Amino acid sequence: MTTAAATLDAPTSRSWFSRMRGKIGLHTALVILMIVWLVPTVGLLVNSFRPGSEVDGSGWWTALFPPYTFTFENYAHVLSQANLGTNFLNSLFISIPATVIPIFVAAFAAYAFSWMEFPGRNILFVVVVGLLVVPLQATLIPILTLFASWGLVGTFLAVWLAHTGYGLPFAIYLLRNFMGSLPREVFESAAIDGASPVTAFFRLAIPMSVPAIAALAIFQFLFVWNDLLVALIYINLIHPDSLPMTVNIANLITSHGGGTEFIGAAAFLSMALPLIVFFGLQRYFVRGIVGGSVKG
Numbered sequence: 442m443t444t445a446a447a448t449l450d451a452p453t454s455r456s457w458f459s460r461m462r463g464k465i466g467l468h469t470a471l472v473i474l475m476i477v478w479l480v481p482t483v484g485l486l487v488n489s490f491r492p493g494s495e496v497d498g499s500g501w502w503t504a505l506f507p508p509y510t511f512t513f514e515n516y517a518h519v520l521s522q523a524n525l526g527t528n529f530l531n532s533l534f535i536s537i538p539a540t541v542i543p544i545f546v547a548a549f550a551a552y553a554f555s556w557m558e559f560p561g562r563n564i565l566f567v568v569v570v571g572l573l574v575v576p577l578q579a580t581l582i583p584i585l586t587l588f589a590s591w592g593l594v595g596t597f598l599a600v601w602l603a604h605t606g607y608g609l610p611f612a613i614y615l616l617r618n619f620m621g622s623l624p625r626e627v628f629e630s631a632a633i634d635g636a637s638p639v640t641a642f643f644r645l646a647i648p649m650s651v652p653a654i655a656a657l658a659i660f661q662f663l664f665v666w667n668d669l670l671v672a673l674i675y676i677n678l679i680h681p682d683s684l685p686m687t688v689n690i691a692n693l694i695t696s697h698g699g700g701t702e703f704i705g706a707a708a709f710l711s712m713a714l715p716l717i718v719f720f721g722l723q724r725y726f727v728r729g730i731v732g733g734s735v736k737g
Contacts, residue, residue, distance in 0.1 A: 489705030515706040539604035547612030619653035
């Protein structure tokens, strides 16, 4: 009997050891990837507290050893920039509508592609998804010419419309795949009870798609908040009072490439709001990305 018990315990012990070895290997790989990912960010953070002469003359890791030369002058210089408060408000005024509008439009389109029958539905969806591969730079001149003919250049509306167009393909793709994975029985029951497609959209599809919408909001807000090119093209430098904070940050670099220490400080100041948005919506992030990427 003792021999039989030992025979049963041996495979169990080996199985437990194999599982633990696999977990240790996985966790080790994740820790290594996390360190590799964080090193540039840590270097930027350290340099943001170093004088310009130190940044130009030595690597960031040398600041971790005596003598320490950390300073807050870089942050003071960034905060003292003219129009920084106005540019921050401009970034908010650009980012919020440019996040809400494409999500609102994409939600309608995704519901139609998922649960409504109409001619050419699949072909049209493929065309929309195909727009993901169109380079943003290839659209700047045609759209700028169109906006100039409409008198929109230099206005916030031009940037809102541009970001809506650039964000819609990915937004429709993500939301359509997520909405397409929702239980069909729910919508069939609503139709039997007399619910119209509009009622089913607002009462069923939208509440059940909150994780995907939140994940999309994070992506779109981060893209718009960190954008420099689109705002610079469609608002232009001739309207400095309407430019976002990214333009102000870019101007910290001198024509000879100096001022990199100010860029680090400005980067960490500008990432404060995106971090708040991310941590506020992070509980939906993984569910929304997984559901919108692999289902459908």
